[in-house]
Amino acid sequence: MEEVPCEKPDYDAWVTRHFLTGAELTADELHTLLDRAAELKNNRLASQALEGKSVALVFEQPSTRTRVSFEVGVAELGGTPLILRGDELQLCRGESPRDTAMVLSRFVHMIGIRTGDHAPLEELAEHGSVPVVNMLTRDHHPCQALADLLTLKERFGDLDGLRLAYVGDGNNVAASLMVLGAKAGVEVAVATPPDLAPTPDAIALAESVREGSGGVEIVTDPEAAVAGAHAVYTDVWVSMGDDPSVASDRRRSLQPYRLDGALLGAARPDAVALHCLPAHPDEEITAEVLYGDRSAIWDQAENRLHAQKALMELLCSDPTP
Numbered sequence: 001m002e003e004v005p006c007e008k009p010d011y012d013a014w015v016t017r018h019f020l021t022g023a024e025l026t027a028d029e030l031h032t033l034l035d036r037a038a039e040l041k042n043n044r045l046a047s048q049a050l051e052g053k054s055v056a057l058v059f060e061q062p063s064t065r066t067r068v069s070f071e072v073g074v075a076e077l078g079g080t081p082l083i084l085r086g087d088e089l090q091l092c093r094g095e096s097p098r099d100t101a102m103v104l105s106r107f108v109h110m111i112g113i114r115t116g117d118h119a120p121l122e123e124l125a126e127h128g129s130v131p132v133v134n135m136l137t138r139d140h141h142p143c144q145a146l147a148d149l150l151t152l153k154e155r156f157g158d159l160d161g162l163r164l165a166y167v168g169d170g171n172n173v174a175a176s177l178m179v180l181g182a183k184a185g186v187e188v189a190v191a192t193p194p195d196l197a198p199t200p201d202a203i204a205l206a207e208s209v210r211e212g213s214g215g216v217e218i219v220t221d222p223e224a225a226v227a228g229a230h231a232v233y234t235d236v237w238v239s240m241g242d243d244p245s246v247a248s249d250r251r252r253s254l255q256p257y258r259l260d261g262a263l264l265g266a267a268r269p270d271a272v273a274l275h276c277l278p279a280h281p282d283e284e285i286t287a288e289v290l291y292g293d294r295s296a297i298w299d300q301a302e303n304r305l306h307a308q309k310a311l312m313e314l315l316c317s318d319p320t321p
Helices: 027-043 064-077 097-107 119-127 144-154 171-184 200-209 222-226 244-257 260-266 299-315
Strands: 055-059 080-085 109-114 132-137 163-168 187-191 217-219 229-235 274-275
Touching: 027 144, 027 171, 027 229, 055 064, 055 097, 064 080, 064 109, 064 132, 064 299, 097 119, 109 119, 119 132, 132 144, 144 171, 144 229, 144 274, 144 299, 163 171, 163 222, 163 274, 171 187, 171 200, 171 217, 187 222, 200 217, 200 299, 217 222, 222 260, 274 299
Parallel strands: 055 080, 055 109, 109 132, 163 187, 163 229, 187 217, 229 274
Antiparallel strands: none
16 A cells, blocks of 8 residues: 655644733634633533643642633543643753743643743743643733633623722732733722732733723722722732742731722622632631622632633634634
C-alpha cells in the first residue's frame, strides 16, 4: 500500500484566542457567552464542544471552586481534563513558561492556569499555539467575573444600567469586575481604603472597554458605593500571596468595609449580596448576610461551571483560517 504523507496543518493561519483579562471579548461576544451559559445551565450536556480534546489545567495555587468547576466543565463538554499541580511540572524547577507553552501546545487543545504573578500567564499565551485561560492571577480573575455577571443577569435581566458596589480590598476580583462589568454596561463602584485601591492599570483598562451605561467609580466611602446598588460584593481581606506581616493592619483598615446587614440595607431594597468565596464569616462579611435571604453567593459559585463551559466552547471552536 502506498504511504500517504501527512500534511502538517497551517497553524499560523489559525486564530488562537486567549482569555487573560476579559478585555479580549467584544461586548457582543460577552452577552452571547452569558446567554449561552444560561442555556448550558438548563441543559448541562447540551454541548460536546470538547469531544476528543484535552485541556491542561495547571494549579500553582490551592483551589476548590476553580478546580472542580473547570474539571467538571471539561468533562461535561466531552473533553479530558488533565489536572497538573505546580510541583508536578518542570516549572517548579526553572523551566520557562515559554518552553512549557510550546510543549503543552503539542499535547492538548487548551491550557488553563491558576497562578500568582500575571507575567507568566502572558508568556504562556504569547508562545502557546492553543487557547490559554486565566483561571486566576494576582492581577485578574476574569472567570469569576463571568459567573458574577451571569448571576446578576439571572436576578435582574438586562445588565446594562445595573449598579454593582464592591467593598473591601481592591484586588484581582475588583479589577475583573471593573473590566467585564464596564464592558457589559454595568456601573461598578469600588469602595476601598486609598492604599488598597485598584491599580491605575486596572482602572484604565476598564475605562477603555466600557460599553453602554458601563463605567467605573472609585471611592473611599462604602455607603456612597452601595447607594442605589443592585448588588453589594466583597472578598476576603487577606488573600493568598499577601504578606502575613501586614495582615493585622489590613484587617484594621478594612473594618469599615465589612458587608453586614446595615451596609446591604443602604443599597436598593432588592439588592443581593455577592462573594467569590472562600468566606470568613464575621470578618469581611457577616454570617447573617452570607447565609441570608438576600444572598446570591451560592448561585454565584454554581455559575462558575456554566460560564466557564460557555467560555471554553467559544475558545475551542474550530480555528478560523
